[in-house]
Amino acid sequence: MALSGAKKDGREVKIYEYLDELRTDLADYISELSEASVKERGVFAIAISGGSLISIIGKLCEAPYSKTVDWSKWYIFWVDERVLAKNHADSNYKLAKDGFLSKVPIVPSHVHSINDTVSAEKAAEDYEFVIRQLVRTRVINVSDVSDCPKFDLILLGMGPDGHIASLFPDHSTLDEKDEWVTFVTDSPKPPPERITFTLPVINSASNVAVVVTGSSKAEAAHLAIDDVGPDYPSLPAKMVQPTKGKLVWYLDNAAASKLDCTKFSD
Numbered sequence: 001m002a003l004s005g006a007k008k009d010g011r012e013v014k015i016y017e018y019l020d021e022l023r024t025d026l027a028d029y030i031s032e033l034s035e036a037s038v039k040e041r042g043v044f045a046i047a048i049s050g051g052s053l054i055s056i057i058g059k060l061c062e063a064p065y066s067k068t069v070d071w072s073k074w075y076i077f078w079v080d081e082r083v084l085a086k087n088h089a090d091s092n093y094k095l096a097k098d099g100f101l102s103k104v105p106i107v108p109s110h111v112h113s114i115n116d117t118v119s120a121e122k123a124a125e126d127y128e129f130v131i132r133q134l135v136r137t138r139v140i141n142v143s144d145v146s147d148c149p150k151f152d153l154i155l156l157g158m159g160p161d162g163h164i165a166s167l168f169p170d171h172s173t174l175d176e177k178d179e180w181v182t183f184v185t186d187s188p189k190p191p192p193e194r195i196t197f198t199l200p201v202i203n204s205a206s207n208v209a210v211v212v213t214g215s216s217k218a219e220a221a222h223l224a225i226d227d228v229g230p231d232y233p234s235l236p237a238k239m240v241q242p243t244k245g246k247l248v249w250y251l252d253n254a255a256a257s258k259l260d261c262t263k264f265s266d
């Protein structure tokens with residue numbers, strides 16, 4: 001059973017004792033969003049991150065989701081990617097392909113991975129170009145507030161330092177307002193070269209879910225979720241504030257161990 005707290009500003013925080021409960025609830029949530037999006041606009045545009053998130057959403061490859069989700073309508077994107085060959089052990093594409101995409105009938109041409117044959121800067125530029133084409137054809141919706149792409153769902157993990165996607169604390173990419181996709185060549189988490197969606201794109205999504213497990217992330221989760229004042233202006237996870245979309249945090253007990261649950265109002 002999740003201890004769920006709806007906070008004042010519309011964020012939802014869900015905390016689970018058992019990882020399998022979290023995986024099931026998240027899979028339910030994703031399949032509900034997929035169904036609603038397919039009903040409303042015929043497609044589901046979802047952007048995923050790397051890391052432990054992939055094994056968590058691997059639940060979607062199991063029954064009933066494997067049979068009930070309309071996989072033919074899914075379009076897959078990466079919120080961030082390491083600039084490596086697609087068959088490299090550290091590639092987010094490879095991680096997702098091996099752990100998820102190869103196990104469900106997603107149309108191969110709907111899987112939009114980065115150009116892995118060019119520099120980080122060019123890969124970011126190319127990826128933004130691809131996204132612009134798909135916004136034009138409305139595979140991806142567009143935000144009426146920011147003119148940014150409006151993904152149906154963006155799935156994020158979070159690092160112990162509070163990074164999300166490949167947006168790291170105190171990094172200049174956090175200030176990027178014009179580009180949809182940018183690049184880093186000095187990522188503190190290896191490998192150093194990455195591309196990443198910018199905050200305006202993340203915050204334009206219809207739905208954002210941040211999935212965090214493990215005690216190493218408890219402090220960052222506390223700083224991002226609890227109202228700790230203006231002392232941590234550059235914590236990327238705290239900057240995830242969808243303009244009109246819905247934000248849900250999925251945490252296990254260990255990651256939630258420093259949260260001030262008394263502030264939650266159901």
Ligand SMILES: O=C(O)[C@H](O)[C@@H](O)[C@H](O)[C@H](O)COP(=O)(O)O
Nearest residue numbers: 049050051052157158159164165
């Ligand atoms: O490619 C990456 O490195 C990411 O997309 C990154 O943002 C990741 O989601 C977090 O670092 C959490 O990773 P873990 O869940 O594995 O700790």
